[in-house]
Amino acid sequence: xxxxxxxxxxxxxxxxxxxxxxxxxxxxxxxxxxxxxxxxxxxxxxxxxxxxxxxxxxxxxxxxxxxxxxxxxxxxxxxxxxxxxxxxxxxxxxxxxxxxxxxxxxxxxxxxxxxxxxxxxxxxxxxxxxxxxxxxxxxxxxxxxxxxxxxxxxxxxxxxxxxxxxxxxxxxxxxxxxxxxxxxxxxxxxxxxxxxxxxxxxxxxxxxxxxxxxxxxxx
Amino acid sequence: xxxxxxxxxxxxxxxxxxxxxxxxxxxxxxxxxxxxxxxxxxxxxxxxxxxxxxxxxxxxxxxxxxxxxxxxxxxxxxxxxxxxxxxxxxxxxxxxxxxxxxxxxxxxxxxxxxxxxxxxxxxxxxxxxxxxxxxxxxxxxxxxxxxxxxxxxxxxxxxxxxxxxxxxxxxxxxxxxxxxxxxxxxxxxxxxxxxxxxxxxxxxxxxxxxxxxxxxxxxxxxxxxx
Numbered sequence: 001x002x003x004x005x006x007x008x009x010x011x012x013x014x015x016x017x018x019x020x021x022x023x024x025x026x027x028x029x030x031x032x033x034x035x036x037x038x039x040x041x042x043x044x045x046x047x048x049x050x051x052x053x054x055x056x057x058x059x060x061x062x063x064x065x066x067x068x069x070x071x072x073x074x075x076x077x078x079x080x081x082x083x084x085x086x087x088x089x090x091x092x093x094x095x096x097x098x099x100x101x102x103x104x105x106x107x108x109x110x111x112x113x114x115x116x117x118x119x120x121x122x123x124x125x126x127x128x129x130x131x132x133x134x135x136x137x138x139x140x141x142x143x144x145x146x147x148x149x150x151x152x153x154x155x156x157x158x159x160x161x162x163x164x165x166x167x168x169x170x171x172x173x174x175x176x177x178x179x180x181x182x183x184x185x186x187x188x189x190x191x192x193x194x195x196x197x198x199x200x201x202x203x204x205x206x207x208x209x210x211x212x213x214x215x216x217x218x219x
Numbered sequence: 220x221x222x223x224x225x226x227x228x229x230x231x232x233x234x235x236x237x238x239x240x241x242x243x244x245x246x247x248x249x250x251x252x253x254x255x256x257x258x259x260x261x262x263x264x265x266x267x268x269x270x271x272x273x274x275x276x277x278x279x280x281x282x283x284x285x286x287x288x289x290x291x292x293x294x295x296x297x298x299x300x301x302x303x304x305x306x307x308x309x310x311x312x313x314x315x316x317x318x319x320x321x322x323x324x325x326x327x328x329x330x331x332x333x334x335x336x337x338x339x340x341x342x343x344x345x346x347x348x349x350x351x352x353x354x355x356x357x358x359x360x361x362x363x364x365x366x367x368x369x370x371x372x373x374x375x376x377x378x379x380x381x382x383x384x385x386x387x388x389x390x391x392x393x394x395x396x397x398x399x400x401x402x403x404x405x406x407x408x409x410x411x412x413x414x415x416x417x418x419x420x421x422x423x424x425x426x427x428x429x430x431x432x433x434x435x436x437x438x439x440x441x442x443x444x445x
Contacts, residue, residue: 004315008322015323019330039278040298041327044320046275047302049267054309056263074256081260089268100268106229107236108265110428111258114240117425120418121244127411137404144408145415152416179367180409187371188406190344191378191399197340204329215325216318 009210016208057082081107144180151177227436234433237425348375374402 015037022034057079064075085103092099127145132138150156156173163172170176206212222230239254279295286292305320307313351368355361380392381399388396 004318008318011319011322012326012329015326016330016333019327020333023334036294037327038331039294040301041324042274043278043298044301044305044324046270047299047305047320048324049270050302051305051308053263053267054306056259058309074252077253077256078260081257082264083260085261085264086268089264089272095269095272102225102229103261104265106233107257108261110233110237110425111240111254112262113421114237114425115255115258117418117421118240118243120415120422123411123415123418127415137400140401140404141408141411144405145412148409148412149415152412180405181413183367183370184374184402184405185409187348187374188378188402188409190348190371190375191382191402192406193340194344194375194379195382197336200336201333204333207325207329215321 005216008216009213013208013210016204053082144184147173148177148180151180222436222439224440227439230432230436231440234429234436237429237433241425348372373398378402378406 018030018033018037022030060075060078060082064072064079067075085100085108088097088099088103089095094100130138150159151173156177160171160173163169203212207215236254236257239250242248243251279299282291283295286295301320301323304316306317308317348371351364352372355365355368357365377395377399379399381388381396381403386392
């Protein structure tokens with residue numbers, strides 16, 4: 001039972017302690033220990049990727065064999081894409097080889113960019129539902145988003161361009177957008193970052209002390 | 220623009236996959252599903268291969284060849300052993316061994332992020348908020364910067380007050396918290412607008428690709444272009 005429950009908590013506490021101590025104690029030995037642990041972590045992450053990869057293969061294969069009939073073909077596409085990329089990477093001359101480069105340039109990159117660009121449509125349609133000016137808060141959010149979007153495109157410069165050179169120049173949309181981004185947005189982001197950091201540190205201390213152990217499967 | 224046959228095939232494929240993803244705007248369809256599953260497979264494979272070449276190869280294989288002394292080998296064997304333990308998760312009877320590797324990863328992440336968060340997201344942010352006050356002045360064109368510095372300080376404080384839930388948001392404290400919500404709403408609105416613009420620029424990039432490269436590749440393949 002010790003090896004299953006207490007030992008992992010001891011490992012977590014020890015490793016976290018070394019990382020924190022290395023910051024506060026300026027001794028070369030502890031800095032070397034920290035650097036070595038960071039190196040270990042990178043290697044363990046590679047194995048974690050292997051685990052994820054095997055899991056993806058296993059789940060896709062199971063679905064391809066016993067899943068819904070109309071979805072089986074697409075599971076084979078996932079498996080083919082995965083194995084094809086790996087084979088191209090290892091047998092096609094490495095990551096700088098032509099086969100791997102072809103997959104990156106003509107399959108991965110366009111698919112990745114297009115999927116993210118697709119979000120433009122969905123964010124826009126979601127905003128129609130979410131941004132109804134029902135309350136003061138929603139109205140503030142709506143107006144700010146509208147100004148920032150308009151201030152970033154030539155249309156914003158065009159509609160408010162006549163203000164340049166007058167005493168109302170401060171209402172020029174790109175100027176307002178810059179002020180919102182550099183003052184109000186930055187202040188809000190700072191508060192969010194500080195709040196999140198405090199929450200993360202509190203959770204980290206709970207993990208080190210063994211109070212929070214959901215990463216061990218809830219035991 | 221000179222184009223090789225292989226290059227034209229590659230660009231044609233990229234354009235076809237781009238259109239396959241965009242076809243989802245009409246409705247979910249087999250062409251989109253094909254492109255989506257292909258993306259899952261290739262992205263998983265791509266990052267795996269990338270990691271093996273850039274992390275595993277230099278830090279394990281090359282390092283093993285150059286290692287001298289007990290500690291050099293120890294620093295290679297231990298993480299590999301932990302990595303193998305991680306894979307034990309796939310064998311139910313000994314899956315519990317993977318907890319050691321998981322515990323190591325969690326400990327590293329926690330130790331690293333506590334220091335990083337403390338340094339970058341707390342101390343540096345406090346410093347950046349307060350440092351303008353060291354040279355605050357309202358003359359020689361410094362008024363705008365001074366007013367902005369005061370607004371930033373008040374906005375940060377009010378938003379932090381809103382995040383503090385140990386005290387009930389009533390009375391004067393509640394009013395400050397309300398200002399904090401306004402600040403956060405402006406922030407979310409600005410972030411939203413900024414994100415939409417980033418996505419739109421990606422969309423423009425894809426449309427430009429279809430117009431300027433894909434179309435040229437098609438003309439090349441059917442013998443109309445150079």
